[in-house]
Amino acid sequence: VQLQASGGGLVQAGGSLRLSCKASGHNIGNYVMGWFRQAPGMEREFVAAISKGGGNTYYAHSAKGRFTISRDNAKSEMYLQMNSLKPEDTAAYYCTAETATSTLLSSRARSTPRSYEYWGQGTQVTVSS
Numbered sequence: 453v454q455l456q457a458s459g460g461g462l463v464q465a466g467g468s469l470r471l472s473c474k475a476s477g478h479n480i481g482n483y484v485m486g487w488f489r490q491a492p493g494m495e496r497e498f499v500a501a502i503s504k505g506g507g508n509t510y511y512a513h514s515a516k517g518r519f520t521i522s523r524d525n526a527k528s529e530m531y532l533q534m535n536s537l538k539p540e541d542t543a544a545y546y547c548t549a550e551t552a553t554s555t556l557l558s559s560r561a562r563s564t565p566r567s568y569e570y571w572g573q574g575t576q577v578t579v580s581s
Contacts, residue, residue, distance in 0.1 A: 453478040455572030457547045462578045463537055471532040473547030473572055481505070481525040484550045487532045488565060489543035490574070496546070498563035500532060503556055510562055514540075537579045544574030 459471040471487070486501035500521035501510045509521050518537075523530040530547060548568040555567045 453480065453483060453549055453570050455547050455549060455570055457545065457572040457575040460545060460575035460577045462580065465537060465539055465579055465581050467537050467579070468533070468535045469537065469577060471534065471545055471547075471575060471577075473530040473532075475528045475530070475549065479525070480523070480528050480530070480549070482551060483570070484553060484555050484562075485523060485530045486548050486550075486562065486568065487521065487530075487545055488548060489541075489545045489577075491543040494543075496565045498565075499545070501556060501562045502530065504553065508556065510556065510559075512563065534577070537577075539579045539581045542577060542579050544576050546574045547572045 454476045456474045487499040488496045489499050490496040498512050499515050502521045506523045518535050520533040549570040550568040556562045561567050
């Protein structure tokens with residue numbers, strides 16, 4: 453599956469952005485999907501993940517209450533609605549996909565980049581103070 457992330461940009465603190473991840477090549481209903489982010493000089497960190505059917509969602513502590521992950525399998529798209537953005541949210545955001553449902557079964561597994569096989573290119577989010 454090929455993944456294409458979009459929707460990043462420059463926003464003031466407190467603002468909102470909606471990231472999209474367009475999948476192609478396979479039925480995305482066969483994939484667990486997620487978002488990670490990476491700031492310069494930092495390791496890639498987990499943001500959120502969603503089950504194949506969209507019924508289960510998981511968030512990093514930093515994203516809970518502010519970000520919402522969702523998916524539309526009919527459109528082959530996944531989204532990340534980000535509200536109340538903070539300067540520390542500044543990073544390149546990557547969408548990812550994995551066939552193994554077991555990826556979501558533990559906090560450690562779903563938050564580890566190595567658990568995911570497919571990655572899109574990053575979309576830059578910059579939050580000014």
